Amino acid sequence: MISKRRIILSAIVVGVIVGVLASYAPPLSARKDIASNFVVLKEKSSAQSPGAKPYTLYQAWEVAQDFALKWSGDAALISLNSVDVDDPDAVGAGTNEGLGMDGRRRSWQAVLTSPRLNKQLFLQIVDGQVIEAIEDGIHDPGIPTIAEKPSIDSPELIRLAQLNRPGFRGGAGRAIGYHFIFESGGTGTAEPTLKVVGSRQVSGQQYPVMIVFSHKTGQFIRAQQYESGQGGAKWTTDF
């Protein structure tokens, strides 16, 4: 005869195992809203982070490509950029101005599109892992995409930015540290661009600045400063 105590103990053991497995298993089916294209493919969870693993632009691009090509074989990149959101090191403006000075950031966002699925894909990459994946919107044939890997990696972008503008430093205002942007349409044309966003000091005041490079040639295109003026704030021409 099996005792009640033994039954309860074995039920608890089985329950703990099943509970833990269920917690970490992906959902059986993605959450789908019929009225729109909004689908959560992977829900954000801190359990997926393996600890601090800052990635370069190229490494983040590889993670995004790997995930996106499994999503759809024709997935094409619209933009990939580093962000402060979900970056445990980027807490509070002005607290960590040197963040990203080595060309590495912990948190990245990628936007891709698939003509076949007629959808866009939004990825949040933290510490080298896709922690969130969302489908939304539709494939827009008018938005240019980027077929190639970044021609310059972020550590080199920082070096080039500081070479072109020696006073270039980490972010001011809302952005913390240095940020990297790889996007299509950044010049208002289909040409992909690489950008480094930071700040510069002018008469004791710190302004957000952005240094733009051609993805195709690797050449410096322009440096712009974000200023408030009549009619609102805007990126001014070369400083």
Next chain:
Amino acid sequence: MDDRLLKILLFLGVCVFTVSVVYMAVHVRDAYAATHYNATTTAYAFGGTGAAGVWLQQYHVANHPPGTLCNGQTDPSGTWAWGTRIVMDGDVLQHASNNNSYYRRTFYLYDNGDVYCEKGMYWLDVHMGRYKTDAVQYGNQWRGYTRY
């Protein structure tokens, strides 16, 4: 009820209870902060390059810059990080470049606006791409949204 059936029921009951407790404990610990707001939302077009330095697309939104005062109170949304994800409670109608209409619910924060806080706390401005008509038709809408 015979003894065997009772034992099976006891096993299943304890098992289900344990699974629930463990599952909830893990999920509560790992949940990222998500907060719901109700606020005035508007729309704009032809944004060009947003305050974060990215070329604005139809999945982008703006909100108040840091330190914006709304009726003497600082709008806390001014400190939200670039890249903050916003999910609207309801769909937003947009148009692709070929004029096809579609719905979108997910937006990412990459721009600033309304520095004098004419729109109130937690205001959001949805970017409509080059569709100024969509922005005008959107007007002022009181909407619910969740910040992730």
